[in-house]
Amino acid sequence: MKIMHCPLNGPRNIQEFVWMGDVKKVPDQANCSDAEWTDYLFIEDNTAGEVDEWWLHSPSNYLFVARRNRLTDEILWTKKPSDYFTDDAP
Amino acid sequence: MPFALLKYGLNPRRRDAPQLKWPSEIKKHYDVVIIGAGGHGLATAYYLATRHGITNIAVLDKAWMGGGNTARNTTIIRANYLTPEGVAFYKESVELFRGLSQELDINIMYSERGHFTLAHTDAAMRTARWRAEVNKHLGVDSEVVDAKDVARLCPIMNVSEDVRYPVLGALYHPPGALARHDAIAWGYAKGAMARGVEVHPGTEVVNILKEGDRVIGVDTSRGKIFADKVVQAVAGSSSRVSALAGFRLPIKTIPLQACVSEPVKPILDQIVVSGSLHVYISQSARGEMVMGGATDPYGLYSSRSTLDFKEGLMAHMLELFPFMAELRVLRQWAGIADMTPDFSPVMGLTPVRNYYIDSGWGTWGFKATPVCGFRMAECVATGRQPELLAPFALGRFGSFDLVGEKGAASVGH
């Protein structure tokens, strides 16, 4: 059983979590071009390496950020969004 | 008999069947370089050589020939898709498959079994009806059958109502078939090499060489190779290679796992798929029960196997086929699938001139190998997007013209 550390619920079976994809900047939908918007919706970096990702703990509906290595499937850390965006804010 | 075989093997004058020979040298220039020696890359080379007279071609692979998803798939071939674009495309592939043993002079063991997509809910029955109507309209043999017909055609299946998800009926597609995956790769390679195409295993593309917006060659683990045209057909590695060429794709790389049981006597003729239960099964010519399910729950560039996958698979499988409880799993494996948001491929021209892509094959690309090769060869030879491939162009994502095969691909192939 693979374990993921939920910032709210502690270590849990990975089957309880839902992968939500890359953390990426959302374009301003009122002012961005169609190309920027479709790029945001459909196009992926699909990085073969370390990526910051959104994950959901499904039973508690809690959304958080994890850094994971997509070559080795190693979870490097998980963070509450509030911590992630203050630590890594651009 | 074993003695005769031994004598034959030790005879110094024995003549071995001709094998595929890799040239030791790579040339500095080719008309076309194809990245990826899977079924798709090899078929493209074959049809370029046989239909367009282009033979100065090198097919490069970072590993060995046909060892990617071509070697890992469960070989289900069918044309009963949901969208008219998809049905027309896969129909052409099935037609090519039927003549392929003759065309390639190799036994691809094409075996028409009949294909069930089981429905366990009213919603799934509605989708089955929708698909059957689209299929019939386009000349593809499909019909909706009820649970009694399923039981009559496939007596070994448990259609009892006393299970968690009783079978209500199915989409039945008589032409659904299996074939020998390795023979497809070897057959196309043999045919292409006989006409002068070179296959170079152990040759990884590490960069794409460009001049302005035009490709001029590739850099590899064995040095630079120049080419007038370059094709990438690298399945799970599509985003990594396209990044070298300077553009991104609507693709996520997600593992797909499969396994086989120990071999038993013939007991299951048909190919059985359940979209709701995320399982599918068929029996191979040598008796193994070949099984798979949906893709892994998250993206990964690794072909490891998990217990989660097998637990999820077996729970449903044992309800459909209780006799399977006595069988042991013999082998398990995975491939990395190039999944698109609309479950349709991405094929044809790219933002880089003379650089062509064949990708987005996810969990459904084996059945497309012949048509892909055939139409990609046309695309490369003419420099234009063939009509059949027009709906699958990379540009569709920018204009919201997605080809949603999702309804037809819940199990994903």
Ligand SMILES: Cc1cc2nc3c(=O)[nH]c(=O)nc-3n(C[C@H](O)[C@H](O)[C@H](O)COP(=O)(O)OP(=O)(O)OC[C@H]3O[C@@H](n4cnc5c(N)ncnc54)[C@H](O)[C@@H]3O)c2cc1C
């Ligand atoms: C478990 C499983 C079951 C499946 N079942 C079915 C099924 O039942 N029916 C169906 O239709 N489809 C199925 N598929 C999907 C199907 O296998 C693939 O879509 C299809 O085989 C893709 O073929 P390909 O030639 O494009 O890719 P591949 O066979 O993967 O070939 C790509 C090649 O590119 C090479 N490569 C990658 N990067 C580089 C580089 N930088 N330089 C040089 N070479 C490189 C790789 O080594 C590889 O050999 C399944 C897939 C899996 C994993």
